Structure formats: C-alpha cells, structure tokens
Amino acid sequence: MTDPAPATATATAAPAARKAPVGQLRTLWPFVRKHRGLLVAWLLALACSSAATLSLPVAFRTMIDQGFAAGGGRAIDQAFLLLFGVAVVLALATAARFFFVSLLGERMVADLRQQLYAHLIGLDASFHDANRSGELVSRLTADAELLRGVVATSMSVALRSLVTFLGSIAMLFVTSPRLAAFALVGIPLAVLPIVFGGRRLQKISRSAQDRVADANALANETLGAVGTVQAHAREPYERGRFGDAIATAVATARRRIQAQAWVTAIAILLVFGAITLVLWSGAHDVAAGRMSAGTLAQFVLYALIGGGSVGALAEVWNELQRAAGGMGRISELLHVDNRINAPATPRPLPAPVQGSIAFDQVTFHYPARPDLPALDGFDLRVRPGETVALVGPSGAGKSTVLSLLLRFHDPDRGVVRVDGVDIAELEPAQLREAIALVPQQPTIFAASARENIRYGRLDADDDAIDAAMQAAHAREFIQALPEGLDTPLGERGARLSGGQQQRIAIARALLKDAPVLLLDEATSALDAQSERSVQQALETLMEGRTTLVIAHRLATVLKADRIVVMDKGRIVAEGTHAELLAQDGLYAELAKLQFLD
Numbered sequence: 001m002t003d004p005a006p007a008t009a010t011a012t013a014a015p016a017a018r019k020a021p022v023g024q025l026r027t028l029w030p031f032v033r034k035h036r037g038l039l040v041a042w043l044l045a046l047a048c049s050s051a052a053t054l055s056l057p058v059a060f061r062t063m064i065d066q067g068f069a070a071g072g073g074r075a076i077d078q079a080f081l082l083l084f085g086v087a088v089v090l091a092l093a094t095a096a097r098f099f100f101v102s103l104l105g106e107r108m109v110a111d112l113r114q115q116l117y118a119h120l121i122g123l124d125a126s127f128h129d130a131n132r133s134g135e136l137v138s139r140l141t142a143d144a145e146l147l148r149g150v151v152a153t154s155m156s157v158a159l160r161s162l163v164t165f166l167g168s169i170a171m172l173f174v175t176s177p178r179l180a181a182f183a184l185v186g187i188p189l190a191v192l193p194i195v196f197g198g199r200r201l202q203k204i205s206r207s208a209q210d211r212v213a214d215a216n217a218l219a220n221e222t223l224g225a226v227g228t229v230q231a232h233a234r235e236p237y238e239r240g241r242f243g244d245a246i247a248t249a250v251a252t253a254r255r256r257i258q259a260q261a262w263v264t265a266i267a268i269l270l271v272f273g274a275i276t277l278v279l280w281s282g283a284h285d286v287a288a289g290r291m292s293a294g295t296l297a298q299f300v301l302y303a304l305i306g307g308g309s310v311g312a313l314a315e316v317w318n319e320l321q322r323a324a325g326g327m328g329r330i331s332e333l334l335h336v337d338n339r340i341n342a343p344a345t346p347r348p349l350p351a352p353v354q355g356s357i358a359f360d361q362v363t364f365h366y367p368a369r370p371d372l373p374a375l376d377g378f379d380l381r382v383r384p385g386e387t388v389a390l391v392g393p394s395g396a397g398k399s400t401v402l403s404l405l406l407r408f409h410d411p412d413r414g415v416v417r418v419d420g421v422d423i424a425e426l427e428p429a430q431l432r433e434a435i436a437l438v439p440q441q442p443t444i445f446a447a448s449a450r451e452n453i454r455y456g457r458l459d460a461d462d463d464a465i466d467a468a469m470q471a472a473h474a475r476e477f478i479q480a481l482p483e484g485l486d487t488p489l490g491e492r493g494a495r496l497s498g499g500q501q502q503r504i505a506i507a508r509a510l511l512k513d514a515p516v517l518l519l520d521e522a523t524s525a526l527d528a529q530s531e532r533s534v535q536q537a538l539e540t541l542m543e544g545r546t547t548l549v550i551a552h553r554l555a556t557v558l559k560a561d562r563i564v565v566m567d568k569g570r571i572v573a574e575g576t577h578a579e580l581l582a583q584d585g586l587y588a589e590l591a592k593l594q595f596l597d
C-alpha cells in the first residue's frame with residue numbers, strides 16, 4: 001500500500017500557501033471572476049436581503065410600540081403592512097440570492113474541473129508514473145464537489161453572515177449604546193475558539209480527504225484488475241485492505257467532525273451567554289421605565305440576528321477551511337509544470353515526413369530511478385522505410401527507446417531526431433501525429449468498435465474505417481459481433497480476445513497512416529490462428545513505413561532489415577539474424593531461449 005506517489009506529486013507542485021488556510025481560496029478568484037454578471041447579481045440580491053433582514057427588528061418595534069401601545073386600528077394596519085412588506089422583499093431577495101450564487105458555484109466548478117482535466121491529460125509521463133489515476137480522479141470529483149458546496153453555500157452564508165453581523169452590531173448601538181457595549185464584550189470572546197479550532201481543523205481535514213483518496217485509488221486499481229484479484233482468490237485480502245482504508249478514513253473524519261462540533265458548541269455557548277446577560281440588564285431597564293418594550297424587543301432581535309450570524313460564520317468558517325484544503329490540492333495539481341513543452345517557436349517537420357530516425361549518444365534516467373540509466377550513450381540510425389527489430393533481455397531499455405522517440409520523456413544527454421530535426425524543437429503534437437504506436441497491451445476504450453478504430457483519425461469516414469478493418473484482418477470478427485461496428489467493446493475491451501484487441505489497435509494505427517511505426521509485440525501467446533492474423537495485419541501495417549519493433553517473435557526478427565541487440569541501455573550487437581547467430585553472443589543466447597525451442 002505504500003506508494004511514493006503523493007509525496008512526489010507534492011514535491012513537483014508549486015509550494016502551496018498552507019499558512020493562510022482560507023486565503024487559499026483566493027486561487028478560486030479567476031474562476032469566479034469569469035462569471036462577473038452572476039457575481040454582481042448575487043451581491044445585489046445579498047444587499048437587498050440583508051437590508052430586509054436588518055429592518056425586520058425596526059418593523060417589530062414599530063408594531064409593538066405604535067401598533068399595540070397606541071391602540072389605534074389604523075396604526076396596527078400600517079405597522080403590520082410594513083412588516084409584511086419587509087417579508088416580501090426578504091423572500092424575493094433571498095430567492096434571487098440563492099439562485100445566482102448556486103448557479104455561480106455550478107459554473108465555476110465546471111470550469112475548474114474542465115481546466116484541471118485539460119491540464120492533467122496533457123502532463124508528461126513522469127508525472128503520471130508518479131501519480132495514481134484514482135487519486136487524480138478523486139481530485140476531479142471529491143475536491144471539486146467540495147468547492148461547489150463552498151461557493152454555492154459556505155461562501156454565500158459567510159458573506160451574508162458577515163454583512164448581517166456588522167449591520168446588527170451597528171443597529172445595536174443605534175438602539176441602545178449601553179446594552180450594545182455589553183454585547184461587544186461577549187462576541188469577540190466567541191471568535192477566539194473559532195480561530196484556534198480552525199487551524200487544527202484545516203490539518204485534520206486535509207488528511208481526511210487524503211485517506212478517502214487512498215481508499216478510492218485502491219478500489220479503482222483492484223476493480224480495474226478484478227481478473228487478477230479473482231485468479232489469485234484474493235477477494236478476502238482485498239476486502240480487508242479496502243476495509244482498513246475505509247476505517248482509517250472514517251477515523252480521520254471522526255476527528256474532524258469532533259473538532260468541528262466542539263468549535264460550534266463553544267461559539268454558540270459564548271454568544272448566547274452574552275446575550276442572556278445583556279437581556280437580563282435590559283429587562284431591568286424596561287421595568288424601571290428607562291426603555292420602551294418595543295426598543296428592548298428590537299434590541300433582542302438584533303442581538304439574535306447578530307449572534308446567529310456569528311454561529312453561522314463559525315460553522316462555515318470551518319467548512320471554508322475544509323474547502324481551502326481541497327483547493328490547495330487542486331491548485332497544487334494545476335501548478336504542476338509539464339516537463340515536456342513545445343518550444344516557443346516550434347520548427348515544422350519537413351513535408352512529407354520521410355521517417356528517418358536518429359538517436360545520438362542518448363543517455364536517460366527515469367526520474368524514479370536516478371541511479372540506473374535506462375539508456376546509456378545509445379546511438380541508432382534508422383533510414384526511411386527501414387524495419388529495425390530491437391531485442392534484448394527484460395529491462396534492457398527497449399520500451400524506453402520508443403518512449404523517448406514519442407517524447408514522453410526528454411533525454412538527459414544526447415539528441416533524438418526525426419528527419420534530421422531535434423524532436424525537442426517540434427510541437428509534440430506534430431511529432432506524435434507522425435508516429436503510430438501499437439503497444440503490447442492495446443488500449444480499448446469503453447466505446448463501440450467504430451469509435452475505437454476511429455481514435456486513430458477522428459475525421460475518418462466509414463469507408464476508411466472499413467478499409468483499415470479489412471487490412472487489419474479485423475473485419476470478419478467485428479462483423480460477427482452482435483451489432484457489428486456499433487458493438488460496445490466494454491471497458492478495456494473486456495469482450496474481445498487478446499488477438500482481437502491487437503487487431504483493433506492495428507486498424508487504429510492503419511487509419512492514422514503515420515510514416516513512423518512503433519510496435520511493441522505482444523509476448524502473451526496468441527493461438528496459432530489469431531497469431532497468423534495478427535502477423536499478417538502487422539505486415540500490411542509495416543509496408544512503406546519506418547518501423548521500430550520490439551521483437552518477441554522469430555517471424556518479425558527474420559523480416560527485419562536489421563536487428564539491434566540491447567543490454568543495460570546500450571547496443572551490444574547489430575546485424576541480421578544469421579550474422580548475429582554466428583557471433584554466438586547475447587543474441588544467440590536469447591534466440592535459443594526465445595525463438596528456437
């Protein structure tokens with residue numbers, strides 16, 4: 001379960017402003033600003049509803065002192081009409097405020113998620129090596145959801161409470177300066193525990209969300225590999241692991257809830273304690289005739305409104321801090337720099353692309369393995385149209401050659417060129433357009449067969465798809481599927497055999513029609529029939545293209561123009577099958593093990 005991922009993610013991210021917890025929410029501002037109209041509408045509605053709330057006590061005093069005391073029927077009517085008028089304004093303004101701020105929350109979080117997804121999907125391979133996708137998905141869902149709640153509810157409540165709090169304090173002084181002075185001693189007392197409790201809460205909340213993300217990542221991984229889990233009969237083990245992860249998450253959440261409960265209790269106790277004290281003194285004033293009953297009622301209402309808004313503020317303050325934790329993680333991710341960038345003025349590839357490849361003295365270490373060179377002074381030249389087979393023991397660096405050519409990583413030293421241009425000077429998308437990759441484990445999306453093949457060229461028409469399917473020897477089995485090309489293939493191609501998945505991947509590459517082809521042959525044994533279809537499909541695909549193939553089959557090795565034998569990130573021998581066998585070196589040994597038994 002130990003995974004270096006989160007630590008690495010934090011290390012690569014910009015230093016987060018953890019010391020200013022709620023200040024972290026400032027990073028939301030650009031997203032809020034985009035919807036200025038909604039923001040202004042919200043603030044106007046807020047002003048109206050706060051004004052209405054704050055005039056309610058005055059309406060009450062008028063009602064009590066003039067309506068009841070004066071005893072006249074007309075005065076009563078007027079006083080109650082005034083009260084009802086205030087209620088109407090309050091109702092409409094509150095509805096408008098709710099509408100605008102909720103919509104603002106939705107829009108803003110939609111933007112945030114979209115921007116985060118757009119950023120993540122473009123980040124380089126070393127970032128994705130170091131971060132579990134389940135964790136990233138949780139940032140996109142749970143944290144973004146938290147922020148939606150913040151804008152739509154907490155921020156709205158916070159601002160509203162702040163306005164009513166300040167307004168009611170002012171009105172308390174207008175109503176009775178002496179009593180107000182009393183109240184002012186109690187209220188700051190209530191703010192102290194909020195400030196102290198809040199800091200602790202921020203820390204606990206962050207770790208609670210991390211624990212939830214851990215559990216989600218675990219579920220994501222194991223449900224995604226359910227076959228492996230069940231084949232090992234590891235369901236009880238995985239249930240236990242997930243149970244432990246959930247239990248840890250709940251335990252952490254419990255600490256947060258407990259802390260939050262205490263902060264709220266103490267705040268309310270202090271505020272209402274102060275109010276009771278003030279009331280007691282006010283009651284003596286009324287009894288002694290120093291104050292009218294209506295004025296005391298007005299004072300009480302302002303005190304209740306003020307006290308209530310401090311309580312609300314205390315509650316949402318904690319939520320704001322929770323959200324600040326979420327926003328902290330999101331903005332960390334948004335600030336992770338892509339290590340693979342397009343140059344300021346990219347050079348174009350010569351058109352049409354010839355497909356020559358050159359590795360010049362390339363040395364490369366994976367960021368996670370700084371001590372072990374994956375490629376070490378690697379030199380390779382491939383002519384346009386040539387097929388080069390890479391062979392070598394596991395870990396020799398064959399896949400790394402393909403990764404560097406696709407510019408998933410940049411070499412530490414040396415240069416990789418396509419058609420004589422350093423690939424670091426190209427727009428990465430243009431480079432990758434010129435290359436088709438057929439990986440060992442083809443990726444099949446949970447979409448129809450048509451959509452899966454069309455992934456190679458999004459604007460391909462049905463004729464082109466049909467031709468690709470035919471050339472990939474995939475037409476027959478696709479047509480035999482229940483809905484032909486429109487059959488959903490299931491997540492990760494669960495409804496296809498290994499050989500069928502590969503032929504889909506080959507059709508996709510054919511449709512892409514790129515001048516350079518990278519092929520990572522499947523090692524898993526395909527049945528003879530399937531293997532032949534795949535082999536034939538590959539031969540069609542390789543025609544007229546520069547091909548680098550990680551070869552596991554004798555047939556591929558024999559067809560290659562040249563075989564490059566790799567070991568420990570270096571080239572140890574080169575030649576044809578016969579030449580290399582005659583040398584009786586590493587190749588002969590591998591050939592004996594791999595192809596010739």
Ligand SMILES: Nc1ncnc2c1ncn2[C@@H]1O[C@H](COP(=O)(O)OP(=O)(O)OP(=O)(O)O)[C@@H](O)[C@H]1O
Nearest residue numbers: 129366368369374393394395396397398399400401
């Ligand atoms: N993402 C990665 N992070 C850290 N180290 C890696 C990563 N990928 C590969 N390596 C290491 O780099 C070296 C070369 O790996 P590479 O995958 O290129 O070998 P390979 O020849 O393709 O092996 P195989 O035939 O088993 O796929 C190995 O020592 C491997 O452990």
